[in-house]
Amino acid sequence: MSTVDFKGQAGWLEQIHWGADGLVPVIAQDAASGRVLMCAWANRDALAETAATGTAVYWSRSRSRRWMKGEESGHLQHVREIRLDCDADVVLLDIEQEGGIACHTGRESCFFKVLRDGVWVDVDPVLKDPAEIYAHATKPERTGA
Numbered sequence: 001m002s003t004v005d006f007k008g009q010a011g012w013l014e015q016i017h018w019g020a021d022g023l024v025p026v027i028a029q030d031a032a033s034g035r036v037l038m039c040a041w042a043n044r045d046a047l048a049e050t051a052a053t054g055t056a057v058y059w060s061r062s063r064s065r066r067w068m069k070g071e072e073s074g075h076l077q078h079v080r081e082i083r084l085d086c087d088a089d090v091v092l093l094d095i096e097q098e099g100g101i102a103c104h105t106g107r108e109s110c111f112f113k114v115l116r117d118g119v120w121v122d123v124d125p126v127l128k129d130p131a132e133i134y135a136h137a138t139k140p141e142r143t144g145a
Helices: 044-053
Strands: 024-030 036-042 057-060 065-068 077-084 091-097 113-116 119-122
Touching: 036 044, 036 057, 036 091, 044 057, 044 065, 044 077
Parallel strands: 024 091
Antiparallel strands: 024 036, 057 065, 077 091, 113 119
């Protein structure tokens, strides 16, 4: 976690410009490489839990519930630092990605498509088949949900 102890200091949450829906976009970035791994959403409770536990917790818009990244896949995100952008409306989590897979498609990053000549091309390999990752789960996690 960061050198700042966020526990019991709820005032930091009030400095965030939350959307009308009570959510803020959250970008997860690999702490070692700087690569953007995913974008998701968090409400106050999810972000407070992330700061308190050091494990990334988000708000799933599609399921309307709290969602700990890796709760079904085992691919937890260990938070090293939490940053807020200059407009205070986007949060960046500097994380260590357990298992090296952040995307529900079995890739390192959710940003695996590159625009080439007007066509989206998959450029990153599937590291593990999602059917294998979620064999025990009812539905796969969906980042950014």
